[in-house]
Amino acid sequence: MLDIGAALQSITVPTPAGPMNCLLGYDDPAEYLSDPFYVGVTVGRYANRIRRGRVLVGGVTHQLDVNEAVTGNCLHGGSDGLYRQRFQLIEDDEQLVCHYDSPAGAQGFPGNLSVDVIYRLPGDYALSIEFVATTDVETVINLANHAYFNLDSNKGPIDAHQLTVSAKRYTPVNESDIPTGEILSVDGSAFDLRKRTSLRARSIDQNFVIDGRVGLLREAAELYSPASGMGLSVHTTQPSLQVYTGDHLRAPFVPRQGIALEAQNFPDAPNQPGFPSALLMPGQTYRQQTVYEFMPPTTSHAYA
Numbered sequence: 172m173l174d175i176g177a178a179l180q181s182i183t184v185p186t187p188a189g190p191m192n193c194l195l196g197y198d199d200p201a202e203y204l205s206d207p208f209y210v211g212v213t214v215g216r217y218a219n220r221i222r223r224g225r226v227l228v229g230g231v232t233h234q235l236d237v238n239e240a241v242t243g244n245c246l247h248g249g250s251d252g253l254y255r256q257r258f259q260l261i262e263d264d265e266q267l268v269c270h271y272d273s274p275a276g277a278q279g280f281p282g283n284l285s286v287d288v289i290y291r292l293p294g295d296y297a298l299s300i301e302f303v304a305t306t307d308v309e310t311v312i313n314l315a316n317h318a319y320f321n322l323d324s325n326k327g328p329i330d331a332h333q334l335t336v337s338a339k340r341y342t343p344v345n346e347s348d349i350p351t352g353e354i355l356s357v358d359g360s361a362f363d364l365r366k367r368t369s370l371r372a373r374s375i376d377q378n379f380v381i382d383g384r385v386g387l388l389r390e391a392a393e394l395y396s397p398a399s400g401m402g403l404s405v406h407t408t409q410p411s412l413q414v415y416t417g418d419h420l421r422a423p424f425v426p427r428q429g430i431a432l433e434a435q436n437f438p439d440a441p442n443q444p445g446f447p448s449a450l451l452m453p454g455q456t457y458r459q460q461t462v463y464e465f466m467p468p469t470t471s472h473a474y475a
Contacts, residue, residue, distance in 0.1 A: 175203040176212030176254040177269035177288040179318050182298065184401070186467045188324070191401065193465060195319040195326070195420075195429040204255060208420055209317040209431075212254035213288050213302075214247035216273065216280045217449070218315035219378070219413055219438035221245040222349045226441040228281050228450070229309045235279035242347040247317070249278030253286065254317070266291045275308070282310035282451075297464040304457040311449045312457050313436040319417055319429025320403060322396035328427040329416065330371040335393040336364040336414065338379035342437055342446075352443050354380060364414075367395065370430070376415045378438055385410045385447065388460060392432050400468030407434035407461045410447045434461040 173180050180196040196211055197203060203212065217235075224235035224245035236249030247254060258269035269288040275281060289301040302314040321329055341362045342350040357363040362377055383389040391412045394403040405412070413433040420426050440446040451457050 172260070172267060172269075172290065173200050173203060174257045174260050174269070175200060176256065177258045177271070178203055178213070178254075179211040179316065182318075182463070182465070184296065184465045184467055186399070186401065187469055191322075191324055191399065193320055193322055193401065193403065195321060195424060197423070208319075208424070209247055209254055211316070211318045213269075213314060214317045214433075215253045215286070215312065215314040216248045216278065216284060217245065217311060217313045217441075218247055218317075218433060218435045219313065220349055222347070222439050222442050224249075224279065226311055228311060228441070231281075233279055233281055242349075244347060244349065245278075248280075252278060253314070258288065280310055282306040282308040284310065284312070286314070288314075293462070294464065296466065297462055299460060299462045301460045302457070304451065305455070306451050307453055309453070310451050311441045312451045313440070313449050314457075314459070315409075315413075315433045315435040316461060317431055317433055318463075319420075319431050320394060321429045322394060322401040322403060323398050326428060328425065329430050330369075330427065331396065331398060332370050332430065333367045333395045333397065334364055334370055334414070334430070335367050336379050336412065337382045337390055337392065338365070338412070339382055340380040342378045342380065342411070344377075344438075348376070349439050350378070350437065350443060350446070352445055354445070367393075370416060374416055374418050376413075376418070378411050378413050380411050381407065381409070388462065391434060394430065394432070402466035404464040404466065405432050405434065405461065406464065408459045409434040409436060409461070411435060411437050413438070434459075
């Protein structure tokens with residue numbers, strides 16, 4: 172764990188062949204302050220993209236920091252989002268709380284936002300991340316972890332990994348990677364990943380609508396490496412999962428060296444009336460959870 176961005180630097184899982192780190196990460200924590208790939212960090216105040224960086228909150232249009240030059244969008248909260256901030260770490264025997272107070276106007280977002288990212292180990296092979304936030308004025312919020320997973324010991328490209336996503340629907344995007352507002356069936360599309368699918372020759376950066384009731388912890392995806400026999404199951408209370416196969420990773424990494432499985436609200440939800448609300452009001456508490464459960468070759472599911 173790091174205080175910068177409440178980041179996951181590594182997750183080491185015991186296996187019959189020895190301990191295996193299942194994440195990409197930088198050896199030097201200082202590199203997280205200039206990292207362009209959001210490796211392992213908490214992204215926000217709004218994970219994913221907001222069209223042209225504009226949101227209407229409380230009848231006022233707020234201009235957010237635009238940090239995608241080509242598209243003109245706000246990505247992951249802007250150029251100095253939560254992923255660049257140093258969180259206060261509060262540890263006890265049962266959990267690690269990463270706390271940060273984001274001031275009103277940070278990256279253009281309204282309201283003073285109090286954020287806790289809470290890490291727990293609920294099972295032998297499970298890591299729980301709970302996101303909790305409050306505000307003093309109406310605002311928008313969408314927090315997520317941006318870990319890149321690689322379940323092979325040699326950390327080569329993830330092409331041989333196999334992925335399953337529990338999603339009958341997805342949100343198509345336009346040329347600027349912003350959702351069109353439609354919610355379409357995955358039937359007959361390249362995004363039908365309901366059965367275990369090899370990632371070889373598949374380039375994915377897409378938001379999937381996770382099956383089941385929003386707010387209940389349910390399985391969103393499974394990742395498996397035939398080479399190592401290691402598996403990973405992602406559970407979440409969130410409406411959707413952004414799957415990104417890391418095609419634009421560069422040095423010190425290589426393209427497609429890791430896959431991000433980002434449990435979150437829909438991209439650009441504040442500008443899409445048919446999407447789940449991203450509003451947070453004073454007196455309310457934003458609360459959501461993601462659980463990563465690892466399955467070494469000799470184990471079954473440890474988390475329920």
